[in-house]
Amino acid sequence: MSPHNRRILVTGGAGYIGSNTTLQLLDAGYDVVVADNLSRGHREAVDPQRLHVIDIHDTEGMARLMMEKPCDAVIHFAAYIAVGESMKVPEIYFENNTCGSLSLLTAMRKANVKNIVFSSTAAVYGMPARVPIPETEPFAPVNAYGESKVMVEKLLHWFDLIHGVRSMRLRYFNASGADPNGRAGEDHEPETHLIPLLFRAIQTGEPVKLFGDDYPTPDGTCIRDYIHVTDLARAHIVAVEKLLAGGDSDVFNVGTGHGFSVKEVLNAVEAVTGRKVPHVIGPRREGDPPLLVADSTKLQERLGWRPEFSSIETIVETAWNWANRTRR
Ligand SMILES: NC(=O)c1ccc[n+]([C@@H]2O[C@H](COP(=O)([O-])OP(=O)(O)OC[C@H]3O[C@@H](n4cnc5c(N)ncnc54)[C@H](O)[C@@H]3O)[C@@H](O)[C@H]2O)c1
Numbered sequence: 001m002s003p004h005n006r007r008i009l010v011t012g013g014a015g016y017i018g019s020n021t022t023l024q025l026l027d028a029g030y031d032v033v034v035a036d037n038l039s040r041g042h043r044e045a046v047d048p049q050r051l052h053v054i055d056i057h058d059t060e061g062m063a064r065l066m067m068e069k070p071c072d073a074v075i076h077f078a079a080y081i082a083v084g085e086s087m088k089v090p091e092i093y094f095e096n097n098t099c100g101s102l103s104l105l106t107a108m109r110k111a112n113v114k115n116i117v118f119s120s121t122a123a124v125y126g127m128p129a130r131v132p133i134p135e136t137e138p139f140a141p142v143n144a145y146g147e148s149k150v151m152v153e154k155l156l157h158w159f160d161l162i163h164g165v166r167s168m169r170l171r172y173f174n175a176s177g178a179d180p181n182g183r184a185g186e187d188h189e190p191e192t193h194l195i196p197l198l199f200r201a202i203q204t205g206e207p208v209k210l211f212g213d214d215y216p217t218p219d220g221t222c223i224r225d226y227i228h229v230t231d232l233a234r235a236h237i238v239a240v241e242k243l244l245a246g247g248d249s250d251v252f253n254v255g256t257g258h259g260f261s262v263k264e265v266l267n268a269v270e271a272v273t274g275r276k277v278p279h280v281i282g283p284r285r286e287g288d289p290p291l292l293v294a295d296s297t298k299l300q301e302r303l304g305w306r307p308e309f310s311s312i313e314t315i316v317e318t319a320w321n322w323a324n325r326t327r328r
Pocket residue numbers: 011012013014015016017018035036037038039040041042054055056057076077078079080081096100119120121122171172173174175176187188
């Protein structure tokens with residue numbers, strides 16, 4: 001099916017993963033409409049012609065947008081994403097992530113849009129018993145952020161069963177890196193992700209705190225599965241294409257199956273930048289499992305997706321290029 005007569009609504013398209021995915025959708029020939037309230041995104045991350053500044057809680061406004069710009073599918077990124085914040089003010093996570101998604105689904109029903117790709121997260125698994133983690137691992141979130149996403153996954157199940165809204169739930173691991181052409185990258189405020197924090201330590205000279213070096217891992221620091229944002233964006237495109245081709249609802253992990261420890265990432269940052277990262281080792285952070293790595297065999301086998309940009313060198317290089325061209 002040619003993408004050229006297809007239009008996708010991207011919620012949260014002014015954010016990190018949404019802006020990268022929007023660029024890739026456009027590169028692939030899709031028409032894209034972005035809906036973002038700019039609460040945590042950046043106006044300049046989106047072509048102004050495509051950006052609609054709107055909150056997903058505005059059910060009527062979202063339905064009107066989808067009718068005025070008829071959409072074949074929604075890719076839904078809009079959410080709050082900071083785990084620590086979710087354990088201080090859980091109510092804003094349930095309100096924004098869960099209730100906001102319910103509003104969006106209601107708007108889709110009004111506008112008769114029947115396909116959605118949803119940004120879920122590895123946080124739905126909590127402290128998994130099996131690593132690499134398969135999609136069959138049960139929900140066991142250990143923070144309010146993960147729970148807010150579990151609730152949306154459950155909403156999607158019922159909206160499919162009762163209303164025929166088909167969904168692809170993508171459970172991402174650690175999104176990282178930037179567009180290889182330097183067009184979009186990571187810029188969260190507050191920033192909680194490791195690689196941008198390591199860069200900030202280099203740029204400011206303020207040591208970054210690393211949480212624990214006494215885990216049962218080879219170098220004592222936590223191991224995570226870093227997925228390049230370009231590979232992640234590509235996963236959304238294959239997922240939406242499956243829905244547009246009539247595929248059933250499904251769930252996929254999006255990771256590489258390989259992990260890097262905090263110290264390995266720090267070493268890669270020092271190698272790529274040629275600079276020392278000032279850092280201190282703090283105590284463990286509660287609820288941090290030692291090892292989180294995705295089993296993404298299902299995505300590879302069923303949708304033919306492969307990670308192409310997710311070597312640690314490419315991740316750090318692209319992110320460093322981005323960090324240096326966008327000092328705001
Ligand atoms: N970054 C990661 O490593 C990661 C990992 C797993 C899952 N995810 C999920 O991916 C999605 C995108 O993450 P990101 O890193 O790009 O975050 P981000 O904060 O950069 O982008 C989120 C965007 O959503 C917008 N938004 C938030 N609430 C909104 C609302 N009510 N109405 C309209 N717009 C709203 C924000 O303004 C922002 O532009 C999120 O759903 C997140 O839970 C991210």
